[in-house]
Amino acid sequence: MGTFDWKVIYDNFPFLMKGLLTTVELAIIGITGGLLLGIIVGMARLSSKKIIYYPATLFVNFFRSLPLLLVIFWFYFLVPLLAGRPMGDFFSASVAFIVFEASYFAEIIRAGIQSISKEQMQAAYSTGFTYGQAMRYIILPQALRNMVPSLLTQSVVVFQDTSLAYVIGVREFLRSASIVDAREMRSLELYAFIGVIYFVICYTMSKMSKRLEAKRGMAK
Amino acid sequence: MIEIKNVSKWFGDFRVLENVSETIEKGQVVVICGPSGAGKSMLCKCLNGLEPFQEGDIVVDGISLADPSTDLIKLRQKMGMVFQRFELYPHMKILENITIAPIKVKKMSQADAEKKAFELLERVGIPEQAKKYPGNLSGGQQQRVAIARALAMEPEIMLFDEPTSALDPEMIKEVLDVMINLAKSGMTMVVVTHEMGFAREVADEIIFMEKGSIVERGTDVSFFKNPKSERTKEFLDKILLV
Ligand SMILES: Nc1ncnc2c1ncn2[C@@H]1O[C@H](COP(=O)(O)OP(=O)(O)OP(=O)(O)O)[C@@H](O)[C@H]1O
């Protein structure tokens, strides 16, 4: 292989960045979709109605007990079956991430909602709010604010998890590097480069969550 | 206006309310006192459907709370509630605390809701605090905002659950004054409190609760000078002295 030759990065930069963009897209879809579904499941986990509580609890325990790679494979085969036609690997991966990450976000949301006193809910009810309004305007804004550090930490995890979409052929960051590598045989440079990029992005995100946590600690 | 008929409530085997009956007419002020754990808060929460009860019925303006088809959301709009620990929404400014329910529940326009909020803040004596967050107000100010928030929905009945017991002594009066004015303006009120000065001034009826039931009732404070049970006398001596 000889000496390092960073020209491979330079020559394939647009292609690699396209891969990074796919990774970012997958992460954003996984985070927002997982969060939205997680809010619903997390709220359902706190329901006093058994037909709401049990399915939500089953969902959470089920997906939290499986390796993500397996879930990605499942949805890769399941989604076209359910849709009745091929939907593409990016779509399958998106669904897998939303469902899988929702089971983790749901537990963060549940804990966050439980951290708000019961009387806040009663105060909201006493002014005529419905359950939905009380959640939306009173409980969730407070709970989400308390949860920001945990949500950011989980988002970093989601960002890293997206590299697993590699296995079903999604051209995310890691896969685009490996495609270039197959052509140009520059493994060291390529994997070092994407490693640095992953590190910078994830490290920045966790630093942000640390800082927010410290800020909140002082505010108390 | 409110008719409580033989209401009983259990938590498992533990009975928190036992055959509670009471009639409250429009414009009346009823004061409830009694030792800790007597079920005073529970009765308040049952009144506006925040807690269910197993036996008996509560009828508000002809609407039965025991009837499962009753729309509790609608019913609660008739009743405002003030809590011991204020329970303002900490993430909203004072003005939003007061306007959110009229805007979202009554579909009032923001301008109208804010105009009304300022009137109410004026009424409770703190119009200058509108743009602050609850955390920056004193306890007494927060409780007055809580009263304004409840009044913003134009309730026919106001429930107060120990509104002054979390306050420093020097702030109790400012809250009681607001409540006394409210009582004198003809509001129907149910007030859990041990402030016998307040009771003396505005109460039409005073109820003494113990272990989930009403054990004494009277129309003014002097009634309590001759309570039926020794236990009641002891308790009343304590709160009447202070
Ligand atoms: N969720 C619950 N489960 C079981 N018991 C409860 C529950 N909530 C309240 N209780 C009990 O019900 C009884 C009445 O409570 P309540 O809060 O109404 O008392 P209170 O008269 O308001 O007392 P305080 O002056 O301390 O506020 C208490 O003995 C309390 O322990």
Ligand SMILES: [Mg+2]
């Ligand atoms: Mg109480």
